Amino acid sequence: MSVFDAGLEDRLRAVHDRIVAACERAGRASESVRLLAVSKRHSVDAIRVAYALGQREFGENYVKELGQKADALRDLPDLKLHLIGRLQSNKVKDVVRLGCAVDTVDTLSLAQALDTRAKSEGRAIDVLVQVNIGEEPQKAGAVPSDVPQLMAAMRVLSALRVGGLLAIPPAVDDPEQSRSHFRRMRALAQACGVRELSMGMSDDLEVAIEEGATVVRVGTAIFGPRPT
Numbered sequence: 487m488s489v490f491d492a493g494l495e496d497r498l499r500a501v502h503d504r505i506v507a508a509c510e511r512a513g514r515a516s517e518s519v520r521l522l523a524v525s526k527r528h529s530v531d532a533i534r535v536a537y538a539l540g541q542r543e544f545g546e547n548y549v550k551e552l553g554q555k556a557d558a559l560r561d562l563p564d565l566k567l568h569l570i571g572r573l574q575s576n577k578v579k580d581v582v583r584l585g586c587a588v589d590t591v592d593t594l595s596l597a598q599a600l601d602t603r604a605k606s607e608g609r610a611i612d613v614l615v616q617v618n619i620g621e622e623p624q625k626a627g628a629v630p631s632d633v634p635q636l637m638a639a640m641r642v643l644s645a646l647r648v649g650g651l652l653a654i655p656p657a658v659d660d661p662e663q664s665r666s667h668f669r670r671m672r673a674l675a676q677a678c679g680v681r682e683l684s685m686g687m688s689d690d691l692e693v694a695i696e697e698g699a700t701v702v703r704v705g706t707a708i709f710g711p712r713p714t
């Protein structure tokens with residue numbers, strides 16, 4: 487595949503336009519929101535196309551896929567990969583070796599394992615704390631009431647740069663239904679004294695930006711439907 491994909495170019499531009507429009511409505515500077523392109527199950531070539539169009543941050547859900555893509559894309563300067571899926575403790579050393587950001591830290595033991603491993607490799611790792619904002623039993627993330635204490639306990643972990651919080655609110659039909667969750671996330675970030683708020687996806691990025699998202703994680707709207 488050549489580094490030309492008119493569909494992807496149009497879709498990426500459309501997502502940028504949506505971000506700018508939402509920022510305008512919310513009275514925010516458009517630079518206050520970063521786009522994380524969620525490339526899970528999409529090809530390395532698709533990532534290269536997005537990269538050629540200026541996209542630098544990409545999110546993946548599985549450590550194995552993340553590692554394969556990181557290896558295949560080593561030649562791209564300032565590519566920043568994020569793990570946005572669950573991290574099992576036996577994969578900690580793999581993500582630390584890759585040097586990618588981990589946006590889904592949700593327990594102190596996982597944070598400690600990352601910190602210990604990062605120190606042993608002389609690295610610092612960017613992390614976010616994942617919050618189970620809808621308190622859904624099947625979902626990963628710390629429950630909101632535990633977050634301030636978890637964040638406080640993580641402050642001594644000097645190899646972790648804790649930027650803020652990530653949330654995936656419960657699935658809904660109408661993005662408006664997520665607004666109250668996003669609003670509570672912002673209050674939680676303020677209470678914890680952190681800035682970064684990763685929230686909002688293809689269907690609800692506008693509401694998330696209106697409520698204070700600093701990162702939106704967008705897959706389908708950029709890359710199209712995920713191959714199965």
Ligand SMILES: *Cc1c(COP(=O)(O)O)cnc(C)c1O
Nearest residue numbers: 524570687688703704705706707
């Ligand atoms: C897949 C995924 C996304 C992107 O979802 P889209 O609806 O395709 O934009 C965002 N965040 C997380 C954590 C994901 O797993």
